Amino acid sequence: MGRLLKGGLALGGAVLGVAALRRALNPAPRYAPWEKPRYEEFEKRILIVGGGFGGYTAAQKLCERVRRREDVGVLVIARDNFFTFWPMVPGIVSSDIDARNVAQPLRRALINSGASFRRATLEGIDRENKRIVTDGGLDFPYDQLIISLGAQPNFFGIPGVEKHAMSMRGVRDAERIRNRVIERFEEVSLIRGEVPDSKLTFVVIGAGATGVEIASEIHTLVHDHLAPDYPNIDPNRVRVFLVEGLPQILPELDPALQRAARSRLHNDNIHVMVNTLAEEVTEDCVMLKGGENISSENIIWTAGASPNTAIHDLGLPVDKRNGVTVDEYLRVEGADDIWAIGDCAAIPDVREAEGGKFIPPNAQAAAQEGYVVADNVIAVLDGSGDIRRFEYKPIGQLVELGSDFAVNEVMGVKFSGWVAAMFWRGTYLVRLNSPQSRARIAADWILGAFLRPAVTQIRGSSEE
Template structure:
C-alpha cells in the first residue's frame, strides 16, 4: 500500500474516530429503554405490509415512515426471515476476512422501530388476497397495501450436480463456507501422506459477472496474502483458481476498457479465465465443461445465475419464473391496485418498456418510489412512474484494485479501489459496521491479517 493510500485511509480513520467520540459524548442524553414502537400495527386504518427487509423492502419502509411522520393513519410493518439485511456488495470481502461477516449483516429491528415501523422476523408462507392477509410462521398479518420485496436466489438452470456439489452465494454463510473450504483443503494437504491430487487444490468459480470476479480475487487474497505464512509447507502456487464464463468477455455489463483492465489484473493474480464455455455438469471431483474439457476439482463455486425468489411460486400472483412479479410502471402487480412488487423479485420496467436491472441501486430507488406511490394512492393523489437512474458500477478485484464506472467516468486501479471502499462505507446503514470496517482496514495496514476456522462441535 503506497503513501497516498495510507494517507487516505488515515483520514478515513480520523473521521471514524471523530464520529465515535461524538457518539460517546452525546449518547448519554436519551433514555436507554424508551418505548420506540408506535401504536400497534393492527390499529392503523391503512396498514402497509412489506415482505422482505433487504435493500428494497428496508428502503420502502424507511421512506414511508419518514413521509408519514406525525400522521396516525398509516402503519408500516416489515416481515423478513432474518433480523438483519445482507449488505451484498461487501460479501465477497468476507471470504478473505478483509471484512468481518458481522458487519455485512445490517441489523433491521432497531433501525425500523426507530423509524416508526413494526418488525416481525418470520418466514412468509402464503397470501390470501380476498382476506387481504399474509401468513408467516403460522400467523396472519392483515394489510391494506402489500409490498413484495423478497429478493432473488441462485438459479441452476437444471445443470446436474450444481446444487449438490457447488457452494452458491446464497447468503453470508456462503462466504464463510468458501473460506472454511480453503482452510479445510490446506489442513487435509498438511496431513496427507504422498501426493495430493490437483482436484483438492483447484477452485473453480463459475460465472464471470461482478460476483464471480470478486470471489475469485478474494480467493487469491486468502491463499496468497493470508494463509501462506500459516502453511509454510504448502506452496501457494499449487492452488489453482479458474474462472469460467459463458460470455465472450467477463464483466459483460462494463465498458470494454474496464473489462480489459480487469482481465489484465486477473492474469497478474494468476487467475485463469475461460470464456465461451459453460459448466455442463458438476461432480464431486470435477467440473465438466460444454467444450468437452474437464477441470478436476472438489471445490466448485456457483455465481452464474439468479432468479426471483422461489416463494413467489406459492403465491397467487402473476410472475415470470426468472424475472419475477409482473408489475406496471407504477410498480403495482398486474391486476392488483394494492399489491406492489419491488427489487429483485419484480420484473420492473420503465415507461418505455426498458427492464430495470436487478441491482442494489435500482432496489433502493424502487423502494423510495413505491413509498411515494403508496402514499399517493392512500391520499388520492397522482402516482409517479418509475424512472431508473443508474449511477454506475463498482467492482473490486483484490485489496487495492477496482474497475469503476461512475456517471460515465471510467477509472481503475488503486484510486478506484479507494473510491469503492469509501462509497460502500458511506452506503452501509449501520454506523457501527461503518466504523468497524474502516477500523479493520486501517489495522490491516499495520498487522498481518490472520484467519481461523470455527468448527461446530455441538
Template structure:
C-alpha cells in the same frame, strides 16, 4: 360520536434492500396511528451483499455487513418467518415460522420485496457440491472452508488429494463471481506465507463463464482488461465454456477439460423469488412481478414492488427500448425503495404516486486488496483508484451510520495489521467434538 378508523395495515415481504429502505422511509414519514408496518423475512437482518466477498476474505467483520432489522426498525413489527404463499384475492400472505408453524397475515397494502434466489441449472452434482455467496452464512462458510482446505492440504501425503483440495472453482463471471474469486484468491495467496509446504503456484483458481466475456455490467474493454489481470495472477479463465458435471467434485467442462475440485462456488445468475410466480399476481416470462413506473403491480394499485423480484420500466432507456426494465442491482433497489416509501405515503394521503426515474450511474467492482475496476460517470477507472472508488461508493450506500463507522474501522485495522487467515473449521460442524466426547 365518530368511530376512529383502524390504522392501515402495511405488510412488507422481504427485509433486503427494498424491504429495509421502504420500512425506514415509512417509519420516518408516517404520522401516529396512520398505519402499522410489518416486515417479514426469514433472517432477522438485512445483508449488504456487495460486501460479502470482503467479509469472506476477512477484510470486514461479517457481523458488520448485516443490519439488525429490529434495531433500526423501531416503529415497525419485525416477523422472522418465510413467505410461502401470496393470495391477493383474499389479501392474505401465508408464512412459516422457524418452529414450523404456519400462520396467515392480513393486509391493506402489500409491498413485495422478496428479492432473488440463486438460479441453479440441471447440472449433475451441482446441488450436492456447489455453494452460492448470497448470504452472510455462505460467506462465513466459504472463508472457513477455503482456509480449512489449505490446512488439510498442508497435512496430507497424497499428491492427488492435495491437488484436489487446492483447486477452487468459481462458475459465473458477473460481479458476484469476479469479486468473490478475486477476494478469495487474494486471501489464499496471502495465507501461503504461513505454510512451509504450500506455495502460491500450488493453488489453482478456475473461473468458468458460459458467455464470451466477463463483467457484462461494464464496457467490454474493461471486461477484457479484468480477465487479463486475473490471468496474470495465475487464475485460469474459461470463457464461452459451460459446466457439464460436478459429480463427486469431478468438474467436467464443455470444452473437454476435466479436473477434481473440493470447492465449487456457483454465482451463475439469479432468478426472482419463486413465491411470486405461484401467487395470483401478474408476472412476466422471467417470473418477475409486472410493475408500473410508479412501482405498483400492474392492475393492483394496493400492491407495490421493487428490486430483483420486480420488472420495473427503466424510463431512462424506454425511448431506445420500450420494453427495457431496471437491472437487478443494489443501485436501483435502494433508490426504488426510497421512492416507493414516498409513493405509499402519497397514496395513503390521497395524492398521486410519481414515476420512478433513475439513470444508471455505472458499476464498480473490487478485485482484491488495492485492485478494482470501475465504469462510472462515463469514466474508465482501473487498479488502485477504482478500488478506492469501489470502497467509497459502497460505504456510502451501506445502511445506517453505525455500520458505516464499523466498516471504516475494519478497513483501518486491516491496513494497520496483517490480514487474519485463521480457519475456524469447527464452525462447519460444531457438535463434532461434543459427539466424540459422548462416545468416549
C-alpha cells in the same frame, strides 16, 4: 484561577461533545416503547415483506413520509432479522471484512425510524381479507402490501451443480467458501505423498461482478493471509479458474474496464476461460462443453440468479423468469393494493433506449424502486392519485478485485486501480446503515494495512 476556568471550560466542552456524538450515533427511537401503538391498531397499515435493499429502503422512506402522522403504521416482515449489505459479502471470503458487520441489525434501524418488525417467512396472501400468512400459522393485515423477496441462485438444470457446487447467496455462503479453502489447506498439510490437483483447485463458474470478486478474494485469502501460516504448502500450487459462457467477463462493464480487470486477474494467476460452458459438475470435477474437464473438489456457482421461488405460491402474476409482473408504477398487475420491487419483480424499463427490457436486478435499482413505491403507496392511501412512474437512473458499477484494485464506472467516468479501490471502499462504507459496522469496517481496513487478519476456521459454524 484563569487557567482553572479554561480547564473547566475545555472539560465541559469535551463532555458536551461526547454527549452530542453519542446522541448522533444512537438516535432516540421515534416512539418510546410504552407509547407505540400496535401495528394492527393503526388506521392505515402498510406491510412490507422483505428487509433487503428494496424493502428496507421503502420502509425508511415511508417512515420519513409519515413521521408526523398518527394514522399510518408500517410493519416489515422478513425471514432474517438482519440486512445483508451485498456488495461487501465477497470480502468475507478473504476475511478482509467481518461477517457480523455485513449482516446489519434490521430491527434496530427500523424501530428507530418508527416501523415495526417481525421475523417470519411469508407463505401466502389472502387477498380477499387483505392479510398475509406466515410460518407458524400467523397472519398480518394490510391496507397496502409491498413485496421485495429478492433472488436465489439459478442452476439452469445443469447436472450436479446444486448438489456439488457452493453457491453465493448470503453471508453464510461466503463463510462456507472461506472455510472450504482453509479446510483444504489443513487437509493438504497432513498429506505425506502426492497431493491430488483437485484439492487445491478452485473453480468459480460465472464471471459477472460476484464471480470476479470471489475469485480475487480466494487469491487474497490464499496468498496474503494463509500462505505464511502453512509453510509446507506452496501457494503457487493453488489454481483458481474463472469460467464464463459469454465471450467476455463483467459483461455489463465498458470494454476498457473489462481489459483492466482481465489483466489484473492474469497477474494474480487466475485462469479466465471465456466462451466456456459448464455441462456437468461432480464431486471432484467440472465437465466443460467440448470435452475438457477441470479436476476440482471446490466449485463455486455464481452464474445465475432468478426471482425468489417463494413468490410461486402467492397467486400473483409472473413473467417467464418467474418475476412478479408489475406496471410502470410498480403495482402488481391486476391488483390495486399490492406492489412488488427488487429482484423478485419483473419491472418494465420505461427509458426509451431500453424499450421492451426489464430493470436489471441490482441493489441500486432495488433502492430506487423502494423510494418510488413508498411515495406511490402514500398517494394511494391518501387517495391523491398522484402516483409516479418508476424510471431507473443507473449511477454506475463498482467491482473490487482485492483490497488495492477495482474497476469502476460512475456516471460515465471509468477508472481502475488503487484510486478506484479507495473509491469502492469510501462509497460502500458510507452506504452501510449501522454506524457500528461502519466504524468497525473502517478500523479493520486501517489495521489490515499493517496486520494480517486472523484467519481461522470455526468448525460447526457452517457446513465445512
